[in-house]
Amino acid sequence: MRRATGILLVLTVAITLLIFILVMSIILYHANKKSYEKQAIKTYNLVESTILMKDDDLDYQFLSKLSQDADIRISLIDIDGNVLIDSKQENTDSMSSHSQRREIIVALEGGLGQDTRRSDSFDIDYLYIAKLIQNENNQNNLPDKFVLRIAVEISSIYSYLLYISLAALSVFVALIIITYFLSKPITTKLLKPFELISKKLESVLKSSDAEDSPVKQIVLTKYDDVNAILSDIDIVSSKIIEYTDQIKDDKEKLDLILENIESGVIAITFDGNIQSANKKALNIFNIPPDASCNIKDYIRNTEFIKYLDNSIIENKFSVFDIVISGGKIFEIRITPISTQFVSFIVTATDVTSQRQLADTKQAFFENAGHELNTPLSSILGYSEILLTSNKTNRKFLDIINKEALRMKTLISDMLKISELETHVLSNDIEFDLSSVVDKLVELYKTRVSIKRIEIKTSLINAYIYADPEKIATLLSNLIDNSIKYTNDGGLIEIILKISNDNVVMSVKDNGIGIPEIYLNRVFERFFRVDKGRSRREGGTGLGLSIVKHIADRYNAQISIESDSTGTNVRVKFDNARKT
Numbered sequence: 001m002r003r004a005t006g007i008l009l010v011l012t013v014a015i016t017l018l019i020f021i022l023v024m025s026i027i028l029y030h031a032n033k034k035s036y037e038k039q040a041i042k043t044y045n046l047v048e049s050t051i052l053m054k055d056d057d058l059d060y061q062f063l064s065k066l067s068q069d070a071d072i073r074i075s076l077i078d079i080d081g082n083v084l085i086d087s088k089q090e091n092t093d094s095m096s097s098h099s100q101r102r103e104i105i106v107a108l109e110g111g112l113g114q115d116t117r118r119s120d121s122f123d124i125d126y127l128y129i130a131k132l133i134q135n136e137n138n139q140n141n142l143p144d145k146f147v148l149r150i151a152v153e154i155s156s157i158y159s160y161l162l163y164i165s166l167a168a169l170s171v172f173v174a175l176i177i178i179t180y181f182l183s184k185p186i187t188t189k190l191l192k193p194f195e196l197i198s199k200k201l202e203s204v205l206k207s208s209d210a211e212d213s214p215v216k217q218i219v220l221t222k223y224d225d226v227n228a229i230l231s232d233i234d235i236v237s238s239k240i241i242e243y244t245d246q247i248k249d250d251k252e253k254l255d256l257i258l259e260n261i262e263s264g265v266i267a268i269t270f271d272g273n274i275q276s277a278n279k280k281a282l283n284i285f286n287i288p289p290d291a292s293c294n295i296k297d298y299i300r301n302t303e304f305i306k307y308l309d310n311s312i313i314e315n316k317f318s319v320f321d322i323v324i325s326g327g328k329i330f331e332i333r334i335t336p337i338s339t340q341f342v343s344f345i346v347t348a349t350d351v352t353s354q355r356q357l358a359d360t361k362q363a364f365f366e367n368a369g370h371e372l373n374t375p376l377s378s379i380l381g382y383s384e385i386l387l388t389s390n391k392t393n394r395k396f397l398d399i400i401n402k403e404a405l406r407m408k409t410l411i412s413d414m415l416k417i418s419e420l421e422t423h424v425l426s427n428d429i430e431f432d433l434s435s436v437v438d439k440l441v442e443l444y445k446t447r448v449s450i451k452r453i454e455i456k457t458s459l460i461n462a463y464i465y466a467d468p469e470k471i472a473t474l475l476s477n478l479i480d481n482s483i484k485y486t487n488d489g490g491l492i493e494i495i496l497k498i499s500n501d502n503v504v505m506s507v508k509d510n511g512i513g514i515p516e517i518y519l520n521r522v523f524e525r526f527f528r529v530d531k532g533r534s535r536r537e538g539g540t541g542l543g544l545s546i547v548k549h550i551a552d553r554y555n556a557q558i559s560i561e562s563d564s565t566g567t568n569v570r571v572k573f574d575n576a577r578k579t
Helices: 002-053 060-070 102-108 155-209 224-260 279-285 302-314 352-389 394-420 433-443 445-450 468-484 531-537 543-553
Strands: 073-078 083-086 113-118 125-134 145-153 264-268 274-277 318-323 329-336 344-350 429-432 454-458 462-466 491-499 502-509 557-563 566-573
Touching (some): 002 145, 102 145, 279 344, 543 557
Antiparallel strands (some): 073 145, 125 145, 491 502
């Protein structure tokens, strides 16, 4: 670095001196030329006055002597450009016309003509000065008007310039040699502060790389500015080491957590390239350590690829199950995040035992439901026969019929929940939700007329992608609840609207409402706020639980608001379009 700095210093001085010498040479040349021009004009004035004062004729001998005394060349030229007398050439007949010479043209126009050029006759550089003269003395051998021109040799100007250039070159070479020998101590002195700062920074870097390598304390120098920089570096280095230690601790904690959780965790980019993965994920999907490939290269499950592509396109959360080799079931969650290097976090959790338990429970409910359904159907059938034929024990038969009917409804609802928990979605199509609302309102006309309840609707054409039967079940349970808990003469409103490209369905009533403390429990199975009224109305406590299951299956958001003036349940579907 010192050698390069020394060379740079020498080059800088050399270029600076060279530019200075060139500029000064040009200035001196022009200054000397101006001086020659002024002196030449004075000489011309003297020659002019000498010629005009002569009473007799002018001839070659007179001009030659005058030319030798003034060390100049003198020419007399007529207005046509012909040379009449020249002090350097006795016979002027062979000389060409001077009418196109620059100084002659200016002189004939009445000015003082000047020009610098090489003479064609004598091959000498001259400074020419010319002026038109009026022949008032009426000298016999000259016309009334003629041009007096003098020529001064300017070779002395070039000699002076050469002398200056040689002197400047000598000074230039001497200064370069001096600069070269002085460059080493100068660069050493200049670079000393930077070397101190560099050593301090190297100490900071080494201490951040090695845990047991402390930062060297600053060594103050005789440079106050350098001491200030070193102090600032010392403060910054302490903070860097502190932050580095904290980052290392946090990384160790995070690594410890990731390596000990039961789920596999993979961080991927927006293109699906693996950024990092814990050991659990590597083992589950047989991904080699330090893999920097695409996740699709190792997880070739079609269900996984479908959901991953959908999450990437729509940048949304997805959860689903996949079965890998060995028959194990894993719940996959794809969560979008917003960072510079990672776009999605993929987690894989072994849910084989949970799903097997759910399947067992599902099978139990289905079998139990079907087994109970047969005798209940017989009891209901016979109780109805007895009600029509036996008048004596009608009260007891009514109770048997009603309780059997409630049991049948309960079993039917349990089977619906069991079916929803199987995660099987069938018959999904795009349909107009308003048509489902219209059909259900028509079905409930007889029931609401008994309690004199009015159902109002405010509908638009709103399309969603789902199973129309399941959505009808969801809406039917909401309307059924509103009828049960709305007093005679009440009002139920069903509203469809579009909000932020989503279909929002509201079922609102002015019934008895739900106390605020129970609002977070209404979707639990078998939970009933007013158990007595629920039994009288034939409720099973599973209606809102069925609603919640169906909403979850279609990623619909459900919310409930209630007070003493009534209840409003909203369901928002995020896959809607308006026509």
